[in-house]
Amino acid sequence: MKIAIMGAMPEEIEPLLSYMKDIKSFEVANNRYYEAKYKGLEVVIAYSKIGKVFASLTASVMIQHFKAQKLLFSGVAGAINDELKIGDLIAATKLCQHDLDITAFGHPYGFVPEGKVFIQSDAELLFLAKEVAKEKNILLKEGVIATGDQFIANLERKEWIKKTFGADALEMEGAAVAVVCDAFDVPFFILRAISDAADMDAGFDFDKFLESSSKISADFIISMLDKMV
Ligand code: ADE
Numbered sequence: 334m335k336i337a338i339m340g341a342m343p344e345e346i347e348p349l350l351s352y353m354k355d356i357k358s359f360e361v362a363n364n365r366y367y368e369a370k371y372k373g374l375e376v377v378i379a380y381s382k383i384g385k386v387f388a389s390l391t392a393s394v395m396i397q398h399f400k401a402q403k404l405l406f407s408g409v410a411g412a413i414n415d416e417l418k419i420g421d422l423i424a425a426t427k428l429c430q431h432d433l434d435i436t437a438f439g440h441p442y443g444f445v446p447e448g449k450v451f452i453q454s455d456a457e458l459l460f461l462a463k464e465v466a467k468e469k470n471i472l473l474k475e476g477v478i479a480t481g482d483q484f485i486a487n488l489e490r491k492e493w494i495k496k497t498f499g500a501d502a503l504e505m506e507g508a509a510v511a512v513v514c515d516a517f518d519v520p521f522f523i524l525r526a527i528s529d530a531a532d533m534d535a536g537f538d539f540d541k542f543l544e545s546s547s548k549i550s551a552d553f554i555i556s557m558l559d560k561m562v
Contacts, residue, residue: 335375336561337401338554339391341506344543345408346380348551353378361394368399371555372562377401381506384482385430388506392513403458404514404521405557406507407550409543410478411485411531413494414501417474418527419542420549423501424462425478425523427451428508431494432481442497450498451477452511455520458557462522465556473553476501478523480508486535503531522557526550 340346350356353369353376360366364387367378377399381391395401410423417423429443429451436442443450459475466473479500485491494500507523514521526546529538 334403335377335399335401336558337392337395337399337404338376338378339395339404339406339510340380340408340547341383341388342408342543343380345547345551346378348548349378349407349554352555361398362390364391364394366394366399371558374558374562376558384505385480385509388509389513392510396513396517396519402519404510404519405458405554406510406521406523407547407554408504408506408525409528409539409546409550410502410504410525411491411529411535412502412527413479413491413531414474414476417502419529419538420546421472421474421527422549422553423474423476423478423525423527424459425454425507425511425525426459426475427453428478428480428511428523429498429500430481430508431479431498431500431503432483448512452508452515454511454522458520458522461557461560462524462553465553465560469556471553474501478507478525479503480505484535485531486533488532491531502527524550524553
């Protein structure tokens with residue numbers, strides 16, 4: 334069983350790499366991939382670079398080239414739901430693309446023909462995450478994550494995403510990974526720790542909390558691996 338773990342930025346995967354043994358590094362399609370062992374599990378780790386296109390490319394390479402059979406994403410997100418504070422964890426139950434818009438043709442936001450507005454996360458991985466949270470007494474919220482090629486630092490846009498998709502958090506890669514995994518029938522799990530509230534302070538907060546929130550997310554992913562061993 335080979336497990337892919339991806340982030341979007343170096344800060345999101347560095348804490349994961351620090352737990353790994355026998356790391357081998359490969360370059361594929363202009364990106365670096367790390368094959369490694371964690372307590373007997375085979376893993377492949379990479380950061381994609383920011384945004385949906387790079388995230389799709391990396392998820393595809395992890396599945397097609399590295400033969401990953403499950404994919405876990407670890408990183409940070411902006412909070413939409415007021416209950417989510419900086420450092421809190423959210424696991425996506427389903428994901429959507431908030432910036433996908435062909436409403437001019439009568440379609441709903443987030444939809445293109447032969448696609449779907451929401452992609453559901455794998456139920457078994459979500460169950461495993463809830464077990465980990467319970468055992469470790471960690472608060473893990475579940476909810477809808479909205480993805481788009483925009484850093485949101487704007488209350489109006491944030492409210493629109495909340496109202497249109499019922500989203501709890503937003504980021505820039507999750508739904509792209511979900512589309513790829515869904516197409517290849519690879520179970521996936523998207524975890525995010527909150528770095529900001531997608532408001533006018535978001536840029537400042539993101540820079541301030543990227544590292545600490547990335548570590549919170551990565552540590553939870555490691556606990557999930559511990560349970561898979
Ligand atoms: N990831 C973390 N915070 C974000 C924000 N405010 N907008 C988009 N992606 C994010």
